Amino acid sequence: MENSSDFNATVPLISAEALRAQIVQNPLQNYLLGIIISICGNVLISVSLNIQKYSHVRQAQRGSKPYYTSGMWWSGVVLMGVGELGNFAAYGFAPASLIAPLGCVSVIASAVISVVFLKETVRASDVVGGSLAITGTYLLVTFAPHASTHITAHLVQYYAISWHFLLYLFIEVILFCILLYLYKRRGVKHIVIVMLLVALLASLTVISVKAVSGMITESITSQLQLIYPIFYVMLVVMVASCAFQIKFLNQAMKMFDATEVVPINFVFFTASAIVAGIIFYQEFEGLALLNIFMFLFGCLLSFIGVFLIARNRPKIKQQDRTFIPMDKIPGRRNTDKVQPEAKTQTYGSLAAKLMCNRAGQTDD
Template identity: 85%
Template sequence: MENSSSSQAEALNGTWAQAHRAEILENPLQTYLLGIIISICGNVLISVSLNIQKYAHVRQSQRGSKPYYTSALWWCGVVLMGVGELGNFAAYGFAPASLIAPLGCVSVIASAIISVVFLKETVRASDIVGGSLAITGTYVLVTFAPHTSTHITAHLVQYYSVSWYFLLYLFLEIVLFCILLYLYKVRKVKHIVIVMLLVALLASLTVISVKAVSGMITESIKGQLQLIYPIFYIMLLVMIASCAFQIKFLNQAMKMFDATEVVPINFVFFTASAILAGIVFYQEFEGLALLNIFMFLFGCLLSFLGVFLITRNRPKIKQQDRNFIAMSRIPGTRHTDTVQPEAKTPTYGSLAAKLMCNRADQTDDS
């Protein structure tokens, strides 16, 4: 009896392993390309929405009439951003997470191009070099990324969630997060790396949960209902909570540091955490050749350098101060040309100029 029960258990385990392997290996090329296209389109829409909101802010500040949230153009940008983020969310259900995350550099490239064409920002040599590196890196990582993606089901997410390597990874992440949070909140260490690491650790959980939720919704649409399992709602809760705290720390970083520092560091850390999450939780690099892994990481490095060059010392749009009055519009402009006399005259200097203006006023009044 014991031998028969053990043989039955081994047969069940073998059947489960074969089904699991077939589920991983089954991924049509059309589905893989669909995920890439959806992600690229979503990132382009995000960059368009950001520039529309930037233009709305500039226009409203110059007019100085109504708040920015009363502008229809600003709301159009918000809607486009929502559509773009929804596209990125859907892309995780079709392609590996380690590929979708690095494609975020498309948003930086498109934003730089739109800023130059429509917002009339200056084209720098670093923009051209950075854009070329980012495009090359995107092509390399798409070519050598893992071309297999798991069909995400509730049973598969449960199987991955209790694996020992993910539990070890989660334990180390929690310990590191607690240490960084102690340094940031208690010790008051306000360093950009600490804040960005907190965001990246939360982003790792976000990527895992987003891919799980998106994959289960995709399978449900195909006809295999996954929304009846508790693991779906657990992942949905993790996704919402991690996104909320991630946005909180990211906003704090934007208040303390310049955007030219936050954007490239956040992109590098987020991409690295997303790739690591895909490797550990979804085993996306399993069976991938060493050359493919090296070229994929090389493509990510090129994208990192490109984003850094594009965002480095980015020129800001000059906004006119509402409290500023042009010299030509000041009453009594006929005296403004004598505020600063010629250096060769004996009355050179601010005090002498003031006395000279007062003398001129008395003469006009007389």
């Protein structure tokens, strides 16, 4: 990068030479390390989700203790934490535009685990979708940008005040406000609206996660970066964007089925992560046109594969049957006499309960 090299020229000479030496010596090693960590993290996440799912099923069959008293459920939570920590660390070694699409590994692994251990039925769409996702993952790893940029506090600050990122941030804020107005004020509860809100927040999450992870990695391997204010700014952005992202994602899970939310969220999150990597970290700068085309083609194959795997999965949401309308009870007539009026003197009293009992005896 010409701009970043000019900027790095302003730092002490010894530090710049050390960074250049590291980049020349092991760019592929850091790149492969990031890929391996990301894949292992996504596999652990899929394993943890299936463990928690199995724990919920077992506790529901026993019907005795709540799920959080199960040691198996807590083991799944711990595995998920380790997997997310692996994904966080992977951003410090490999480009963000590569780590985000590798999330399809979690979908593939979850489908395999569901078939092998949870005895779910293998469908033709699972086989085709898994093949497309694996092919797309191979293309992503092969044609993604291999440059391993050392993330420093000075570099993050330089990127944060660049005109193209400020323009991108301005457009993103405007879009987020419009979508939030439609969602909150106008009551537009379409799944695309909610998922776009999540994706816009995810873009900031990817930028801040890579910045924080990269600065921590740089602090461990070379020079301390935690003394700069930009580290804590990015840390606050990471925590806040993650919190609101989880909030909107949970709202989407309440309104829509997981078989709809999961593939759409994967596509929107991956697209926002790639755009964030291109604009903020300039990861596609100097990349050949063929590499860009094959990388995007690999993303497309992964998207199609995830949709095929998630399509027609068993519905997770169930209708709430706790309350049954009185007029739906067989053999009950005159149900309007059962509930006393709220304005009467007997409302909520013992006389009201006796009146309900008499109505129940005479209705038959």
